[in-house]
Amino acid sequence: MTTPNVHFGFDIDGTVTDPATFVPYLNDHFNRSIRLEDITEYDLTNVLNITQEDFWNWMQQHEHHIYQQADLAVGVDKALESWQQHGRLTYVSARGEHLLSTTKQWLETNNLPYHHIELIGKHDKLESIQNHNIDIFFEDKHDNACDIAEACNIPVVLLDTPYNRKPAPEQVVRANNWNEAKAWVDAWLTM
Numbered sequence: 017m018t019t020p021n022v023h024f025g026f027d028i029d030g031t032v033t034d035p036a037t038f039v040p041y042l043n044d045h046f047n048r049s050i051r052l053e054d055i056t057e058y059d060l061t062n063v064l065n066i067t068q069e070d071f072w073n074w075m076q077q078h079e080h081h082i083y084q085q086a087d088l089a090v091g092v093d094k095a096l097e098s099w100q101q102h103g104r105l106t107y108v109s110a111r112g113e114h115l116l117s118t119t120k121q122w123l124e125t126n127n128l129p130y131h132h133i134e135l136i137g138k139h140d141k142l143e144s145i146q147n148h149n150i151d152i153f154f155e156d157k158h159d160n161a162c163d164i165a166e167a168c169n170i171p172v173v174l175l176d177t178p179y180n181r182k183p184a185p186e187q188v189v190r191a192n193n194w195n196e197a198k199a200w201v202d203a204w205l206t207m
Contacts, residue, residue, distance in 0.1 A: 021103045023150045023151045027107075028111065029156075030156035030157070030175070032092050032096075042064060052178060054178070055177075056178050058157055058159075083119065088126055088128075091194030093126065107130055110136065110137065110139045140163075141164065155172055157180065162185055169187070175197065176192045
């Protein structure tokens with residue numbers, strides 16, 4: 017794929033942001049002492065031993081602040097900066113549309129390039145990815161990565177975390193970090 021018109025798609029939370037972003041906030045509010053390594057499933061209610069209602073009430077109260085303060089995943093800035101010369105960068109996130117200005121401000125504060133941001137308010141990203149003709153997607157949620165790879169027939173780079181280590185189809189490329197992701201994608205771009 018030597019064309020400079022690649023459409024890159026990115027999840028934000030746990031992918032572009034450090035996957036441990038929520039941990040200190042969860043520990044503080046719910047009086048826990050969990051580490052990222054303790055989160056072996058995506059559903060945090062089981063790890064915290066709380067109800068879905070308790071979790072979502074907490075999220076609604078704190079999401080703006082957490083998203084404003086989120087740390088970048090190590091190396092993501094260099095990867096995005098490099099890839100912007102190859103085409104479009106679109107963010108497709110499960111964040112709600114009410115977080116658009118917070119999200120834009122965070123991207124700009126962290127000097128991350130973007131062409132489009134789509135906050136869809138749900139984890140099912142297939143329609144957005146298909147509508148934007150995204151060529152490659154970056155994700156941290158295991159079932160999303162598998163569904164996107166199979167339904168869209170595109171490579172999906174799954175950024176490794178303790179909560180996404182189940183087996184995945186061949187089109188899902190596991191990367192331990194953004195340096196590995198960048199090396200794989202840079203090789204893919206020259207195919």
